[in-house]
Amino acid sequence: MSPDRSAGQGAATGLSRPGLRGREAELERLRALVEAVRDGEGGAIALLLGEPGIGKTVLLRETVAIARAQGFVVSHGRAEELHELAPLASLASGLLHGDPPLLSGTDLADLAGHHDQRIWLVERLAQLIEERSAGTPVLIAVDDVQWADPLSRFALSVLPARLLSSPVLWLLTGRDDPELYGQGSLTTTLPLRPLPDAALTELAHDVLGGVVPEHVAELLDGAGGNPFLASEMLSGIAASGADGSEPPERLVLGVRDRLGTLRPDTLHFLRIGSVLGRAFTLADAAALCGRPASGLSAEVDEAIAAALLHDDGERLLFRHDLLRQAVYADLAPSVRRALHREAASRLVAAGRSSADAVPHLLKSADPGDQEAIRLLDEAATDVIAVMPDLAADLAVRALELVPSRAPMVFDVGERAIVALTRAGRYTQARDTGDTLLARQPPLDVFARLQSVLGDTLWHLDDVHELTRRTTAALAAVTDPVIRARLTARQALARSRGRDLAAARETGERALAEAERAGDREARVLALWGLGEIALNAGDCAAAVEHHTALSVFDAAFLPEEAVARIHSDDFDTVRRLLRTAGDDPRRPAMLIWAQGTLHMGLGRLDDADADFVTAERLEADLHVPGNLVNIRVNRGLLAMLRGDREAARQHLDVVRATVADRPNTGNHAAHQYFGAVVADADGDHATAAELIRSAQRDHPFLRWRLLRPHVVQAVGIALRAGDRNLAEDLAAQAAEHAVRNPSVPTAQGTAAHTAGLVNADHAILERSVRILLTGPRPLPLAAASADLGRALRAAGDPSATAALTKAHDIYARAGADAEADRVRNDLERATRRSGRRSGGPRSRPHQGWDALTASERKVARLIAAGHTNRSAAETLFVSPHTVSTHLASIFRKLSVRSRVHMVRIVLAEGDAGTATDD
Structure with a gap:
């Protein structure tokens, strides 16, 4: 047995610990995953699923200990219920901690600088983890992933598949619905069931010692096989010296008994803490209690002594979420609601961000609450770029709080339409707009709403309705900015129509109006419309002119310029554009679509196909x-x-x-x-x-x-x-x-x-x-x-x-x-050759080294030479996304799961070519 392995086994022995009783099989499966990743079998994902208290966290911690003993670099984070507005908080909570940390502060600062670009951020995070795991296996564990913020959820749905070729083990715990956490063919799902009676009896023996009385075993039936509940009941018996003959309702969780012995001030303090979440700062609790933090030391000491709270040096934490829920459940619903509302107000008064206050507002705000409407609106604006679905939810909630006849309903509603459209919820955006329009707003408001609905209708491909609405709104508008935007939207819609000459006139008028009004959005729309009209008309020179002007004005439209230049046969310029845009985080799918279109034009069919697969992904x-x-x-x-x-x-x-x-x-x-x-x-x-x-x-x-x-x-x-x-x-x-x-x-x-x-x-x-x-x-x-x-x-x-x-x-x-x-x-x-043909098309085999395309061989050689995805992409002048697509295809054709196995095949082939000679 190797030293590493024996160390790992030593970390997992002592199954007398309460949380591991009855979980021997699950622990062995987790140990096997750790060893497989350590031994170069590629990445893996493990999901521990089950109700609170069922043992997920204990198994996660044990697996973390095993991985550390096996030489893994470990990131151990936790998602928290009231942190859903903090982008990447759930995943990042573990990335900077550990010995050594998986990421440096500089790495995280680099990520934070692009926090509003989801695809770029996840790709960069993948690169950093890939580089970190090049010589050392990595375990990334996230507890309570059901509370993960949307950006962390997005990352967890993408990163495991992106890094399956690297020695990275993902260990996630959650309550249900594993599809939310990026399931795939290499995911091991471990649903934790209630413990059997035999395991509960062993657990009782662990806690109480000696022979377990029959009436105690019967009492444990009230725990329903939940190890945490059973442990709490047994701890209550052990601490009180009782023989376990009391009725079960007096011992469930042991929490009510403990709460009943606390001083009223401590009980109030705990209830305040339960409103703030499982983890909270003493300063926030003091503010909500209306007392100085220095005056709460007795309450904190008593709560810790009662085994309800734990102090980690920065925050106070309920020892288990079930404990927090038990305290929280003792609050009357109306009291809970009032405390959440007060918490939001005090957090704002203390200078905290809307991200801290809004989770409380979502649980407490009433219609007409002006502060709640403002903060929800502000939070939606803050997160729209990186978490558009969350922004849409917040914006819709803000709109729901506005009284139907309040003048502000149209401003709040307009922002809700924009947020819903950004989130891809086009039908809901259109319906929201139509509901507002049915309230017969003033003419300028009517025109403004139709202008923002223009983007929605474009995405719905309803250009006939877009044309009809912009025409109606232009008859009512007086604001020159809104007029310019509506005219530009109309030109864009007409680019799909039959009369492109008339469409071009509309686009030129829109551009002139945009320049007079000095409105950036109108100018972008007008140039985009003119470029689309020119391309549809087959006027390549005009298309290049307009799309070049557009990409200079807004670099997010560089793919449109590239496509226009491809139609003009200007491939050299397109190559330069795509190389300079390689690190641009905006619209990566469109950039790779443009790259694929270029490769198709160049007759590089394998590269083109990989690009199109990547763009679709x-x-x-x-x-x-x-x-x-x-x-x-x-x-x-x-x-x-x-x-x-x-x-x-x-x-x-x-x-x-x-x-x-x-x-x-x-x-x-x-x-x-x-x-x-x-x-x-x-x-x-x-x-x-x-x-x-x-x-x-x-x-x-x-x-x-x-x-x-x-x-x-x-x-x-x-x-x-x-x-x-x-x-x-x-x-x-x-x-x-x-x-x-x-x-x-x-x-x-x-x-x-x-x-x-x-x-x-x-x-x-x-x-x-x-x-x-x-x-x-x-x-x-x-x-x-x-x-x-x-x-x-x-x-x-x-x-x-x-x-x-x-x-x-x-x-x-x-x-x-x-x-x-x-x-x-x-x-x-x-040439008048006679005889039978030698066969059909000389197609490649489906499996093995000979099945690889020329581009795939280049990638395989580069990875075998020690390149990361990013450095291989730079060598080949393609996107790291495309290298990832090539690797997935290489692994499938070679029937391998990791870079280690692929490198062995490359070396065994003795392929004499260099990485770029095909």
């Missing part, structure tokens, strides 16, 4: 899947290029379900086109052509930016279906797009390519290839070269071989196995 983390249709359509098209039709169909199913929830015209067009590609591959060309026509019914095919790179494929579908009119219509749209974008090689080359296909003219196809050679996109070049080669082969021209070879090589390098295989067949016919 980030949107799912934030519960705002606004880009899911586009992500899955692109992933499906990538699957088709690789020859994986089953994966493509799975993506199509997700797209179909998502479009049913978000039925805007852009989603409809993308869905129909993707369905057409799948149908065409299945040989159902007529259905495929009908789906292409369906995509055009609302707007021309080229209107939808996602579809522009695929117009050549759409023309091919139409021709295979024998629908020449559709093919000519699509080619005409490509020609118009080329006229609007004379400096964009892809636009020019695509127009020539479609014309060459429609006219069966290999001279035009040759021109297409020449033009596309000057652009940055290899896949359109490969497609044009392939079609040129086929046309030349049909004409008996021997130069077909060169064109087909070029196409095959480009497709093969990109990993477009299905297309490479098709061209190889054409090449064999062109």
Whole structure:
């Protein structure tokens, strides 16, 4: 037995301790998890669930002791009921403590500087923990996680999965609903059941010594198998010298007996403390008692002597939450409510933040309470960026306290609409706004409410209603700022309409009004609307102009500039933009979407797929899947290029379900086109052509930016279906797009390519290839070269071989196995090779080292060389989020759970390449 292991076992011996009786099996499972993480098996999550007093905390502490003996760095924190407004308080409570601490004060200050950016904060926290665990296993324990603040809950739902490759064990205790705490396939859930009679008898023997009288064993039935209740009853018997013959109701918890012997002042002090929470400061209790802290020493001493409180040097704590609840339950509801309200007022008077006072207000405020309304409103504003759901709850509660006829109802209601929209609760935001509008506010208030509802309706994809409402509000508004915002919202809505010329006029008017009014929000909206209008119109230069101006004005819109530049073939600038934005915490999902779009344009299909997976995961983390249709359509098209039709169909199913929830015209067009590609591959060309026509019914095919790179494929579908009119219509749209974008090689080359296909003219196809050679996109070049080669082969021209070879090589390098295989067949016919084909697409296996993509091999080598996710990302010029996605795929393909196992495989492969040579 190793020294470490024996030390760990020594820490866990002595099961005579009350909290461990009957928990031997659970403790052994926890010990096994500690040893597995220590031995390099990867990360793990353990959930201890059960009612108060059932033994969760005792098991957690024992596991902490075992882990410390095994050499773990330990973070041991606790969530507290009245701290839900303090961002990250529950998780951070343990990160700075310990010997040594998991994080330094400098680390936490760095995190606090970005506390309003959830994804960035969690990613940075993951990096710090990953770096800390590189040479030493880590245990992160959080007790009473049911009270965790929303940011800690968010972190706990994301971090364990993010760090599963690192030696990190997460140990969480809670009362119920494990889904709140980030369950996954590697989560061990331990529900703690009531102790059996045998364990209770052993517990009685531990406390009382000797043979346990039968009537004491019967008395323990009143504890319901709860070890804390049983211990309290037994302690009461032992302390009083009673023989246990008293009726159970006099001994339950032993608390009422103890309270009955306390002096009235001590009892009052404890009740005040129970209102403040399980842990409270003497100063806060003194303020609420209306006495100086120095005058409460006798009360504190008596409460500690009665084993009700514990003094940790900074705060007073009830020894168990059940004790606090027992004291709290002795207060009449009206007294409780009054004490909470008084606590809030005194905390505010003492200069404490709204975060300290608001939890008490939520339990006590009555309608019309002006101070409560103000503080709830203030707290909602403080937390909206980092905890939007909590902000929405606070803002709605503030609105509920405002009398319906009070003038302030509209101001408070407006902030509630904003908070609900930020939280993604769009339907509730719209309903809240409509309730306020039904009260017939003054015209300017009506216009202001419609302005904030504009964001809600945009997210609901209800552009028709957005247009109707902005038009009505503009007829009533007099405030120039609100007028500018409404006009900008109207321009944004019209970017989805048919008349883009009129939309552009509206956007230009909105920008002029915004500049005259000097309103930042109106200017952002106007520039955004103008950029969207230009992109939808296919005017790439104007789109770049507006989106560049927008991202200079507000860097959060850098992804929009990147996408506009991708449409302009300005890939070099996009690379620089994405590199400089690497540490920008805002809108990470959109940044990675832009990166994926760039990689797709560059023909780096594996990187693009990883980016799209990452973007989808980030949107799912934030519960705002606004880009899911586009992500899955692109992933499906990538699957088709690789020859994986089953994966493509799975993506199509997700797209179909998502479009049913978000039925805007852009989603409809993308869905129909993707369905057409799948149908065409299945040989159902007529259905495929009908789906292409369906995509055009609302707007021309080229209107939808996602579809522009695929117009050549759409023309091919139409021709295979024998629908020449559709093919000519699509080619005409490509020609118009080329006229609007004379400096964009892809636009020019695509127009020539479609014309060459429609006219069966290999001279035009040759021109297409020449033009596309000057652009940055290899896949359109490969497609044009392939079609040129086929046309030349049909004409008996021997130069077909060169064109087909070029196409095959480009497709093969990109990993477009299905297309490479098709061209190889054409090449064999062109060179008059005979015999059977060597097989289907040369696809990678699903498992093992050979299953890894080139990018995954790079990541594996870098991690094997000692890089963290962050340093690997910097080396590869990608996001750490994308490296995390690659690692998850690597582990799945290699059937490993940790970096240690992966490194062994990398070394065993003896792969001679460097991390960046693929």
